[in-house]
């Protein structure tokens with residue numbers, strides 16, 4: 001890292017003021033006064049400014065990636081399957097990036113990658129109840145009482161799920177004709193346009209599911225409790241961070257608004 005950036009990161013001054021400090025001979029690196037602005041500082045270097053030792057503040061990396069189905073979130077896999085880190089370019093090889101939480105093998109969508117363990121712990125901590133938004137496609141339809149039970153919490157693996165929100169986005173038949181749901185629709189009971197003769201097994205329901213936990217395969221298990229198979233699952237948001245139009249298998253750095261959301265946690 002450039003010396004002026006290092007001084008600024010340590011909270012001493014702006015980068016420009018740091019240059020003035022360097023040029024006026026107030027900065028020592030490993031015991032020697034340094035006036036060369038292009039000086040690079042590494043992990044082991046000892047930097048003093050006005051006689052005070054500065055702490056090395058690590059710069060973290062924060063990325064979002066659109067995880068495709070068929071890719072795993074762990075950093076390595078004994079079965080040799082592709083991992084999310086395999087989707088990143090070589091320039092990230094020397095960073096110790098890891099996925100914040102997990103998406104299962106068959107689930108796609110928004111995944112955060114970072115080397116900031118503190119931030120990851122805060123984001124995943126149950127106390128903060130950061131909402132995670134998913135779009136799920138299930139076989140058949142689901143009724144209003146069933147949705148209400150899911151929203152209130154059901155027992156999965158012996159533990160009750162926290163309250164969640166579910167909205168019906170639409171219902172489609174096998175020819176992919178879509179019946180879009182009314183904005184406040186919760187369940188099939190709210191779609192009047194459907195032909196009464198159409199069989200439940202010939203339909204797929206598209207739902208938005210917002211949960212505040214990150215339990216293993218939670219969304220799939222929630223619907224399985226009512227014998228509905230989830231045939232497609234995609235995470236579209238984590239708190240205020242949205243996947244938007246990021247293409248499958250690609251990544252981008254988080255912007256300042258997104259970073260501020262993480263810092264507020």
Ligand code: URA
Pocket residue numbers: 102103104105107216217218219220221233
């Ligand atoms: N719920 C699931 O079923 N799978 C995920 O990957 C995340 C939430």
